[in-house]
Amino acid sequence: MKTVDLRSDTVTQPTPAMREAMMRAPLGDDVFGDDPTVNALQERIAAMLGKEAALFVPTGTQGNLIATMTHCQRGDEYIVGQFAHTYRWEGGGAAVLGSVQPQPLEHQGDGSLALKDIEAAIKPDDAHFARSRLLCLENTIGGKVLPMVYMAQAAELVRRRGLATHLDGARLFNASVKLGVPARDIAKHFDSVSVCFSKGLGAPVGSALVGPRDFIKQAHRARKMLGGGMRQAGVLAAAALHALEHHIDRLADDHALAQRLADGLQGITGVTVEPPQTNMVFVDVAGEKAQTLLPHLKSCGVLATGLYRLRFVTHLDVDAAGIDHAIRSFRDHFNA
Known part of the structure; x- marks a missing residue:
């Protein structure tokens, strides 16, 4: 992928x-x-x-x-x-x-x-x-x-x-x-x-x-x-x-994908997801797996930043399949 x-x-x-x-x-x-x-x-x-x-x-x-x-x-x-x-x-x-x-x-x-x-x-x-x-x-x-x-x-x-x-x-x-x-x-x-x-x-x-x-x-x-x-x-x-x-009206698609991502990350122990308003999803991760999350995601082909909080940003080069892959990769890290 x-x-x-x-x-x-x-x-x-x-x-x-x-x-x-x-x-x-x-x-x-x-x-x-x-x-x-x-x-x-x-x-x-x-x-x-x-x-x-x-x-x-x-x-x-x-x-x-x-x-x-x-x-x-x-x-x-x-x-x-x-x-x-x-x-x-x-x-x-x-x-x-x-x-x-x-x-x-x-x-x-x-x-x-x-x-x-x-x-x-x-x-x-x-x-x-x-x-x-x-x-x-x-x-x-x-x-x-x-x-x-x-x-x-x-x-x-x-x-x-x-x-x-x-x-x-x-x-x-x-x-x-x-x-x-x-x-x-x-x-x-x-x-x-x-x-x-x-x-x-x-x-x-x-x-x-x-x-x-x-x-x-x-x-x-x-x-x-x-x-x-x-x-x-x-x-x-x-x-x-x-x-x-x-490309203005289609920004609503980015907002919808951000919500899809936020919904998919709900319910994971130690993970708090801030409800998105637009195209950014901020996530706080507690526990030992926080330090290895970004490297794990990268190994799965999912890139994010964690400069001060974990942040995911949707855009026109991301589709629903990509968001679903990111959700699976994220969950796999906590289920391992």
């Missing part, structure tokens, strides 16, 4: 139709702003998210860093969750490269940040403190979907206090599908949004940063500074355009 790679939704291969779109893409030089496919992608994603403009960037990490550096200046501060990607998983870029201080907060059980904690973290206008300038949220966060009401409340709170808002929407379309609302209805609560094409949408490379036209003009300068200006980038933008046209 072929390898069932559940490490991340970033491991997908371009579909044949996506490869064909990449081959046929008209190209220019995006640094000069004349790659027609990049321009089409930027216009498309900006319109889909209800923003004035967009910037195609190589990675979500760069998109988030550009957003932070555009919203904030040296000595400013952004409020963020302890387990948010922009704080924990992006190498400290905002602090190291942007001289922007993070103010991390504890998450609630649903992945949100308590409104009272956000308000308490906003610093007074005093020379002793970094300037609170930005709230960064993430949706989905650890596979969880932030509720619409919560996002509206958080945005209203910080705007009243003079802060901007940025959404790390790497898996924004997973949230959109789960909530049953257009992605623009989520994006409207934020001044800027980053969205990733190379996760659930299945493109090989690329993200976009969207926001007001003047903001994106400033972000373009930051992208150049960070080495994100690409040339005939339309080859990659074509894959993202194809993904936007063909």
Whole structure:
């Protein structure tokens, strides 16, 4: 049986139709702003998210860093969750490269940040403190979907206090599908949004940063500074355009497969499965067999990660047969 790679939704291969779109893409030089496919992608994603403009960037990490550096200046501060990607998983870029201080907060059980904690973290206008300038949220966060009401409340709170808002929407379309609302209805609560094409949408490379036209003009300068200006980038933008046209609605299939996996792992002694909301299944394993589980799964052709918790991620290169094989392999380890 072929390898069932559940490490991340970033491991997908371009579909044949996506490869064909990449081959046929008209190209220019995006640094000069004349790659027609990049321009089409930027216009498309900006319109889909209800923003004035967009910037195609190589990675979500760069998109988030550009957003932070555009919203904030040296000595400013952004409020963020302890387990948010922009704080924990992006190498400290905002602090190291942007001289922007993070103010991390504890998450609630649903992945949100308590409104009272956000308000308490906003610093007074005093020379002793970094300037609170930005709230960064993430949706989905650890596979969880932030509720619409919560996002509206958080945005209203910080705007009243003079802060901007940025959404790390790497898996924004997973949230959109789960909530049953257009992605623009989520994006409207934020001044800027980053969205990733190379996760659930299945493109090989690329993200976009969207926001007001003047903001994106400033972000373009930051992208150049960070080495994100690409040339005939339309080859990659074509894959993202194809993904936007063909791979959004099918995210519901990934969510269903995650639920299938979670259901199949129920009832094993020493194994606790967190009910999935989207395409991520988190599993806690107690006892002696925890240390040998990942090697056993790998020997069966099933790949997962266990950086801080055991995580399985479904995507367009995984089907029901693969999920069932993963369940059998997992159970065999505990039945041996």
